[in-house]
Amino acid sequence: MPNECAKHIGALGQLLFARYSAKRMPEKDVQSLGIPSSLYAAVWRIQTDIKHPEDDKAIQLIVAACSSFPYSAPHIYTYPALEILKYPHVEERGKLCVWADEVSFDPQDITYVEHLINDSHSLVEETISGCLDDDFSAGLLSYWARSYKSPLKEKKATSLCNVKDTTTREIHVAYESSKGTIFAETKEQLDNWLNNTGIKPSQKFCSTTLLINLGEAWKPSEYPTNLGEILSILESQCGNPEMAAQAVATILGSSRRNPVFLIQTNTPNGAIITAMSCIGGIGTRGNAGQLDLHEATVGNGFRDNLIPLRFLNIRCIQLGVRGIDVERRDPSWVLGRDSNPSxxxxxxxxxxxxxxxxxxxxxxxxxxxxxxxxxxxxxxxxxxxxxxxxxxxxxxxxxxxxxxxxxxxxxxxxxxxxxxxxxxxxxxxxxxxxxxxxxxxxxxxxxxxxxxxxxxxxxxxxxxxxxxxxxxxxxxxxxxxxxxxxxxxxxxxxxxxxxxxxxxxxxxxxxxxxxxxxxxxxxxxxxxxxxxxxxxxxxxxxxxxxxxxxxxxxxxxxxxxxxxxxxxxxxxxxxxxxxxxxxxxxxxxxxxxxxx
CATH class of the missing domain: 3.40.50.720 (NAD(P)-binding Rossmann-like Domain)
Incomplete structure (x- = not known):
């Protein structure tokens, strides 16, 4: 409805100018902010009195309306852009996540945009002050997914694990090329899933790994970047370095070059499953300085589950980790998102x-x-x-x-x-x-x-x-x-x-x-x-x-x-x-x- 769109955009422009003295931005100015102008029919700039915490400039609210306005609410950006993963409710290019999915509005009364802008202003004030930092926990999956970049061909992993079990424990994993990585509580559960999806289980791609249970969610600044940090977490849980080493050995015991493991986090919104993969290897004289050879694995020179403690910590620090996409497919989640009492x-x-x-x-x-x-x-x-x-x-x-x-x-x-x-x-x-x-x-x-x-x-x-x-x-x-x-x-x-x-x-x-x-x-x-x-x-x-x-x-x-x-x-x-x-x-x- 192109004619309808132009009429609604014009009415929105009048409203924003009358209420906030907002000016419509030329396309080149929108592009200079890193905002994809092709997504929007019109964009306006609103001055605020909120100071940006990094450069002390006044933050502007950028109101970007799609061609589907007023049936789709405008997107709100900040400029200078608030940093993603540093402040909650902030997405790429400083875009704000203002209204939850449950918020409804009357699209035939475009004054709802005033409420959106006022809520955006309040959100910026509260997120900068740190009042909303606990929301990093409640919305963990949104922030976790933005903390890493997966290879294009990497398939989303599947978790069948029982979130009612809140212990750190050994679990089973299949590194399957067509279905992606699959985590399960037991070998029987894993084999049953593979058979039902038309895959014959094999020791060639089946192994064990670790599910680490966390009592509190990490903030983005706490997301691990190397296996040494995982080892430290396990040491604090176990209170025993040898037990922690055995747990890490469960991850490293796989014949895979990039073994994976699960992390369960208990949040106010229920249990969340995330996953990580070991990446790269370690520098070692075993390659005799030949840079074209693969980096050695952590267990180079030792069996993976028999690495002496004095070497394990140093080698784990050298081994990077990153998040991988994982989706819960256990019955409790699939059949009611953990909310089915029967x-x-x-x-x-x-x-x-x-x-x-x-x-x-x-x-x-x-x-x-x-x-x-x-x-x-x-x-x-x-x-x-x-x-x-x-x-x-x-x-x-x-x-x-x-x-x-x-x-x-x-x-x-x-x-x-x-x-x-x-x-x-x-x-x-x-x-x-x-x-x-x-x-x-x-x-x-x-x-x-x-x-x-x-x-x-x-x-x-x-x-x-x-x-x-x-x-x-x-x-x-x-x-x-x-x-x-x-x-x-x-x-x-x-x-x-x-x-x-x-x-x-x-x-x-x-x-x-x-x-x-x-x-x-x-x-x-x-x-x-x-x-x-x-x-x-x-x-x-x-x-x-x-x-x-x-x-x-x-x-x-x-x-x-x-x-x-x-x-x-x-x-x-x-x-x-x-x-x-x-x-x-x-x-x-x-x-x-x-x-x-």
Whole structure:
């Protein structure tokens, strides 16, 4: 909207001149300040009475408006520029970080810019005085990322480590060329992640390293520049030089020329993970003055974990360190940024899913996002193209067994997940599958809607082999209602909803016509409905399962999602009077009915 932009920029210029006597800057003057003029439609200069702490000049606020103004707030710079990493809330070229993301404004009332400028003035005063120095800790990642420059080809590292553990400790690391560096608590966790992402673990690129835990965040002036400073930190933590040396040896024990290590910092905003890499080497006579040879490693002449203390400190001081980009991908962060209270319960619950069709398969991503991470999957059928419209999986998996395909899909997309077993037959036909369901699962979801399978589950319950709760899930015709009955351990009260052949005694909806259609195979039929109708039911089922994992079960529970009356009318059905007399009015539907 070029014409609109010019009008808004003109109005802003009038406002700034009337309020602050601000003058618009020519493009060459903007460029002389190091500000990229191509990013902005117009730039103004405002004089302040604040003295720059270094050269005693009065600081100017530079107001730079983008072409998207007033929908994007102007950027505010300081001139002379406040030094980045010396003062909090200051970015490159003296740009100020004034308003947090949560601040909102009315773009149709451009006087919001006055508030922005006034807040900028206050911010400059407070940051120069040192009143905001604690913000270096709260916003650590912003400042840390600006303290080093990574090579262009260096991939961002991944941390899977548990921030609830606040000890300095040995961890495992993989130096993988295609995925970048990966840090994990244990070798098992690291191997599982690598396998799930399609990489075969190998001693050639797997090693151990150190995670250093800090009680307080460093200020930028305290960021380490050599391994000797890391050694000093470890000595102060351990109170024992030999233990500190052993810890540093954990870093240096890698065969890699530039070993890496993690740093965990506990801040007011929670735990932060950063990482560092050793760079360069040390000067030594071992190269006989030949400058074209690589610098020697710290352990030159010694095994890395057997360097005498009298040499270690000097050599560590000679070895530089710098930050590297790292991203937390542990479940606690990915599934709620350390703010998901149900994770403690759900992550320790193993869920078995019998039947990975339109109901069972689509429960998987929701269950994973609720924190469940260990599964047993069972389905004897392969995915067909006609399944894709209401299934988790897409065309890439057509022809693949559903349990195997779901295993591959979730492991690739959620690599922390572990599938203990993928059964590719009818579950009750395979003794191994039966044993794993009975012994490993804390909860089973039966989503086959097949009476023979449900009765086989009853047999396991009655024989005492299956002692966990079972969530039975099924849909009515055209998916006008989705049922979730959670059967408490040791009983099969769910069976009372059906006659002895598996017909639902009191459905929510009634139809005066046949609701299935024939396929082009002998004896084949299918139930016509789409994925949208099911989606509400999926959420209801996962909510019930999550409540069960977090709160336990004292008795059976039974809830039903009933779809809209419009859906019911579109398939020529009506609500069942007998259901409404027994369980309450459904009315226009689109709601959850809690029966038990």
């Amino acid at each position: 994770l403690l319960s759900t992550s320790g619950t193993t869920v078995g899913i019998i039947g990975l069709g339109s109901v069972g398969s689509s429960l998987l991503p929701l269950l994973i996002k609720a924190g469940f991470s260990r599964f047993v999957l069972c389905d004897g059928e392969s995915l067909e193209a006609a399944n894709v419209g209401r299934h988790l999986l897409g065309m890439n998996y057509v022809g693949v067994n559903k349990a195997v395909a779901c295993k591959r899909h979730i492991e690739r997309n959620y690599p922390w997940v572990e599938v203990l077993h993928a059964g590719t037959q009818e579950w009750f036909e395979n003794n191994k599958t039966v044993d794993i369901l009975a012994s490993e699962c804390d909860l089973i979801v039966s989503a086959t809607a097949e009476w023979t399978s449900d009765k086989a589950i009853q047999n396991l319950i009655d024989s005492g082999r299956l002692n966990c709760c079972v969530a039975f899930c099924f849909t009515e015709a055209h998916a006008v209602a989705t049922h979730c009955y959670i059967n408490n351990s040791g009983s099969f009260n769910y069976g009372s909803l059906f006659d002895n052949t598996g017909d639902l005694l009191v459905p929510c909806a009634k139809f005066n016509h046949r609701t299935t259609k024939d396929t082009h195979f002998c004896g084949g039929v299918f139930q016509p409905y789409g994925g949208v109708e099911l989606s509400f039911g999926h959420s209801m089922i996962v909510e019930a399962i999550t409540e069960l994992a977090c709160n336990g079960a004292q008795a059976d529970s039974y809830r039903v999602w009933v779809g809209s009356r419009r859906l019911l009318d579109s398939v020529s059905g009506k609500w069942n009077d007998e259901w409404e007399q027994k369980n309450g009015m459904i009315d226009d539907g689109s709601k959850i009915l809690k029966v038990l």
